[in-house]
Amino acid sequence: MAVTLKTVVLDSDRCIGCITCMRRCPTEAIRIENGKAKIQYDKCINCGVCVRSCKGGAKRPVYDSFDLVASYKYKIALPSPSLFGQFNNLDDPNYVIEGLLALGFDEVFEVGLAAELVTDCTKKLMADGGLVRPVISSACPAVAELILLKFHELADHLLPVYAPAKVAAKLAKRQALEKGIPADDIGIFFISPCPAKVYSLHREEVSNEKNISGVLAQSDIYFRLVDKMNKIEKPRKLGKCGYSGIGWGSSGGESNSLGLGNYIHCSGSRNVLELLKEMSDGKLDGTDFVEMNMCSGGCVGGVLNVENAFIARNRMRQLADKMKIPPATMEQYGLDEKFFIWDKAPELSTAFQLDPDRFKAMQKLLKVQEYLKKLPGIDCGACGAPSCRCHAEDIAMNGGTLDCVRLEERK
Amino acid sequence: MSDCIRLEYDVDGDNFSSAGHASESVKRTLKQMGVSAASVRRVAIAMYEGEINMVIHAHGGKAIAEIYPERIDITLQDSGPGIADIDLAMKAGYSTASENIRSLGFGAGMGLPNMKKYSDEMKIDSTVGVGTTVYLKIGF
Numbered sequence: 129m130a131v132t133l134k135t136v137v138l139d140s141d142r143c144i145g146c147i148t149c150m151r152r153c154p155t156e157a158i159r160i161e162n163g164k165a166k167i168q169y170d171k172c173i174n175c176g177v178c179v180r181s182c183k184g185g186a187k188r189p190v191y192d193s194f195d196l197v198a199s200y201k202y203k204i205a206l207p208s209p210s211l212f213g214q215f216n217n218l219d220d221p222n223y224v225i226e227g228l229l230a231l232g233f234d235e236v237f238e239v240g241l242a243a244e245l246v247t248d249c250t251k252k253l254m255a256d257g258g259l260v261r262p263v264i265s266s267a268c269p270a271v272a273e274l275i276l277l278k279f280h281e282l283a284d285h286l287l288p289v290y291a292p293a294k295v296a297a298k299l300a301k302r303q304a305l306e307k308g309i310p311a312d313d314i315g316i317f318f319i320s321p322c323p324a325k326v327y328s329l330h331r332e333e334v335s336n337e338k339n340i341s342g343v344l345a346q347s348d349i350y351f352r353l354v355d356k357m358n359k360i361e362k363p364r365k366l367g368k369c370g371y372s373g374i375g376w377g378s379s380g381g382e383s384n385s386l387g388l389g390n391y392i393h394c395s396g397s398r399n400v401l402e403l404l405k406e407m408s409d410g411k412l413d414g415t416d417f418v419e420m421n422m423c424s425g426g427c428v429g430g431v432l433n434v435e436n437a438f439i440a441r442n443r444m445r446q447l448a449d450k451m452k453i454p455p456a457t458m459e460q461y462g463l464d465e466k467f468f469i470w471d472k473a474p475e476l477s478t479a480f481q482l483d484p485d486r487f488k489a490m491q492k493l494l495k496v497q498e499y500l501k502k503l504p505g506i507d508c509g510a511c512g513a514p515s516c517r518c519h520a521e522d523i524a525m526n527g528g529t530l531d532c533v534r535l536e537e538r539k
Numbered sequence: 540m541s542d543c544i545r546l547e548y549d550v551d552g553d554n555f556s557s558a559g560h561a562s563e564s565v566k567r568t569l570k571q572m573g574v575s576a577a578s579v580r581r582v583a584i585a586m587y588e589g590e591i592n593m594v595i596h597a598h599g600g601k602a603i604a605e606i607y608p609e610r611i612d613i614t615l616q617d618s619g620p621g622i623a624d625i626d627l628a629m630k631a632g633y634s635t636a637s638e639n640i641r642s643l644g645f646g647a648g649m650g651l652p653n654m655k656k657y658s659d660e661m662k663i664d665s666t667v668g669v670g671t672t673v674y675l676k677i678g679f
Contacts, residue, residue: 280576281583408566408580409559409587410653481573486608489572493544521571 133330135174135190135323140164142186147509149178149187154397154422155277159522160512170479173273174327175422176431177397189323189432192342194349197232200315200341202304205233206296209240209369209377210321210427211346212447213440215354221374221447222363230356231349235300236366239318240373242296244456247372247385249289249468252458254386254416260284262392262407262415265382267291269328270422271400277477279404285418288470292376293318293329295468297339299461315341319349321377322423322430345432370453378441379426383419385455391417396424482525495524504534544568544606550590552599555643558590561602568606569679578679581657582611585675588650589615595640595650596620597671610659613675621667629655 145163157171158178165186167178179187197203205228212221225236246267253259264285266272275282290298297316304314318340320326326343333340375381379395392415394403400420406412423429425437433440458464482496483489499520506516510533513519523530546568548561562583569579586602593600597619605612622628628635629651636646651673655661660676 278570280570281580283576405559405563408583409562410580410584411587476576478573480570482571484573486572486574490544490606490608493568493571497544 133327133335134167134169135327135330136167136172136176136179137188137190138165138167139186139188142184143182144184144186146183147514148181148183150512150514151509152177152181152397153514154401155274156514156518158514160509168479170477171277173270173277173422174322174324175270175274175397176323177422179323179431189326189345191320191323191326191345191348191432192317194344194352196342197315197317197344201313202235202309202315203233204235204237204300204304204314204316205231206237206239206293206300206316206318206340208293208319208321208325208346208427209238209243209374209381209444210430210433210440211319212240212374213377213428213444214346214350214433214435215357215443218443218447219450220363221367221369221451222365223357223360224353225366226360226363227353227357230360231352233317235304237296237300237303238367238369238373239292239296240369240376241456242299242373243292243376243382244370244373244385245299245458245461245463246289246292246295246468247382247455248457249463249465250287251386252465253287253289254388259287262412262418263287264407265417265419267376267382267419268324268421268423268427270322270324271420272474273324273328273477274400274422275404276474278480279408280476281408282404283473283476285407286474288473289468290470291325291328293320293325294333294339297333298467299463301339317342317344319344319346320430321346321427321433323432324422324430326432346430347432347434350434367451368453368456369451370455371448371451372455374444374448374451377427377444379421379424379429380419381426383417386417388416390415391419393419393421395421395426395429397422482521492521492524496520499523499530502530502535503532506534508533542607544604546604546606548602550593550599550602552594552597555591555594555645558594559587561590561604562586565604565606565611568604569611572606572608574679578677582613582677585654585657585677586613588653589613589673589675591645592650592673593617593619595636595645600670610676610678613658613673613677615673615675616670617672618670621669621671622663622665623667625663625665 150158428440429437503516551557597617600617632648634648658675665671
């Protein structure tokens with residue numbers, strides 16, 4: 129799959145060429161070239177860490193314009209659980225749903241409800257025993273991309289089930305068609321907390337003309353939505369999502385809902401990387417389920433949220449206490465596991481291989497070793513690469529000479 | 540240019556969390572060479588078990604990886620107490636690890652058996668009071 133889609137672009141005028149984003153990028157996908165931060169998109173997992181860390185606001189997440197919604201006759205909004213944590217003093221989730229309807233949507237399908245169905249399906253698959261353990265949640269697209277990029281040995285552990293947003297879209301589309309609405313009139317829009325979901329849903333759904341028509345940003349619709357919500361006096365009881373589904377917006381929500389004893393949940397890019405390394409050494413053997421979220425705190429930590437992740441978590445927990453609806457089941461919706469299981473396994477990325485030919489790759493690695501003996505190993509970033517190792521690899525891959533301030537000083 | 544990539548690591552005997560550093564760096568190299576996921580997994584587990592063994596039993600040692608296009612040779616060398624009865628040590632579940640070590644979740648007696656399971660060839664040279672060297676060969 130050629131990577132033509134970008135979810136984070138650079139505003140060159142604002143980039144001062146500092147090394148903050150390059151340092152924090154969990155996949156070492158950023159270089160400073162000619163004083164500007166350049167993303168190597170084939171290694172980018174769209175996690176948004178660079179957006180969060182940029183002091184000058186030079187990193188811009190990309191998403192669809194709200195204006196796109198108007199071009200469909202029957203508009204369906206898919207709010208993610210994290211959206212419900214963004215509002216101060218919200219004591220009823222129905223205000224958000226009414227607000228979205230007031231914004232012009234004809235229907236709201238809560239992604240939290242689809243998450244409850246995903247939980248039910250996962251429980252059945254876990255009980256069947258056919259999955260490679262520990263099973264890794266595939267709900268966070270940045271984590272899934274990271275595994276496909278750097279941890280191929282763990283790819284067969286990924287839960288082969290669609291993420292809740294896709295399930296919500298599939299179900300919403302089916303229900304709308306059943307109501308007799310023409311397929312061309314239906315526009316389904318996911319409201320995303322993060323660039324990773326924008327990217328993955330664009331690549332898999334929007335580009336393939338599947339169920340999702342566009343992906344909006346929570347931060348972009350926030351003020352329009354608050355404006356509408358403030359005008360609602362008493363919302364109707366429209367929400368179908370319960371405490372279990374809304375819990376998915378926070379790290380741990382997915383695994384808690386499975387009712388397992390031996391599981392791990394972890395969030396934040398550094399923690400996720402460390403845990404993946406441990407897993408790859410076989411240290412998590414015996415664990416049933418591993419939920420990882422690239423953003424600290426879970427989806428509420430995504431860079432397209434408005435509120436601080438931990439404040440939002442507190443609000444969502446209090447809201448969940450009021451949402452007494454028990455988790456939805458596949459049976460209620462007349463679904464079986466087939467509705468949820470991937471039609472095909474995702475492709476592994478070879479972007480970290482130094483050469484498709486193993487002998488040539490080895491020659492390059494020998495060069496890397498040779499360069500590493502010369503470089504100081506202080507990972508200062510002044511050359512424009514995040515570490516001496518990366519600089520050595522870049523030169524071994526692309527040619528050129530070592531460009532190191534410390535080497536210059538020694539001369 | 541030499542025909543193999545040689546990586547050498549000191550394994551710190553006082554630090555459990557340092558075990559895995561050699562395995563981590565070898566994994567990066569193998570992945571960059573395009574070695575299959577299944578082989579990377581075998582190497583990672585065998586090497587990590589070897590590192591842990593050196594930490595638990597021998598106050599550390601040296602881990603050497605020699606990577607060829609079609610295989611990796613791993614040498615794990617320590618100056619620890621040595622293994623008195625290698626056949627017994629190879630038995631699944633047999634361990635001389637202390638209670639303290641076991642309480643940390645190590646010392647289940649699966650180290651050497653796992654290293655054998657995940658490698659194509661394994662050889663142990665050991666002299667009581669002098670030390671142990673484990674040689675592993677894993678094809679890709």
